[in-house]
């Protein structure tokens with residue numbers, strides 16, 4: 411099965427790039443499922459039902475997220491009902507709205523948060539053990555979006571889950587890393603997929619806004635960057651029967667802003 415996983419999609423520029431590129435990419439690479447991280451969809455922070463719908467209409471099948479999923483309260487009902495295939499990280503405390511994984515078209519998509527330099531979530535290592543025990547062998551294809559800051563924590567989870575899931579793909583830092591590979595046990599891995607958003611920016615936000623924040627230490631509002639947009643995703647080829655990854659390949663394109 412060929413699955414495309416798109417990293418953090420940043421605001422309107424990110425959504426427009428997906429609308430422009432995804433239909434052709436789906437055909438060109440015979441992609442059967444598309445997963446995208448939606449936590450920066452609306453104005454660069456959080457997700458709204460309208461912006462989420464926009465991605466789903468362009469051919470995205472499952473939306474994952476991260477720590478910014480709570481930014482717009484309008485999305486909260488959708489985390490709990492089945493109207494939209496959207497998930498939040500699994501390792502939030504019990505009772506938090508939403509679900510941490512979803513099974514769609516015989517693929518389990520799992521979202522986890524890292525703790526290092528972020529916050530005190532439940533342990534992503536132990537909670538994934540618990541979830542994988544619960545899921546068992548079905549479905550054989552399991553894709554993990556690991557939304558985390560620290561490279562070491564991401565690499566470590568990749569090794570920890572090697573051979574037990576089809577892919578561990580990092581999101582959250584918005585900067586793609588060059589270490590994509592299939593680990594010995596058959597798990598496709600990359601530390602960070604990289605964002606789909608404005609190229610001349612600081613991880614998606616306007617350069618001047620971010621510089622002011624660093625220079626003054628005043629938490630001013632950050633606007634989404636402008637100009638050329640980069641589209642970054644990982645294309646996975648996975649054995650349908652045993653869920654092992656056969657290959658992982660970066661898909662990267664630059665598009666002009668509309």
Ligand SMILES: [Fe+2]
Pocket residue numbers: 449476477478557582
């Ligand atoms: Fe994040």
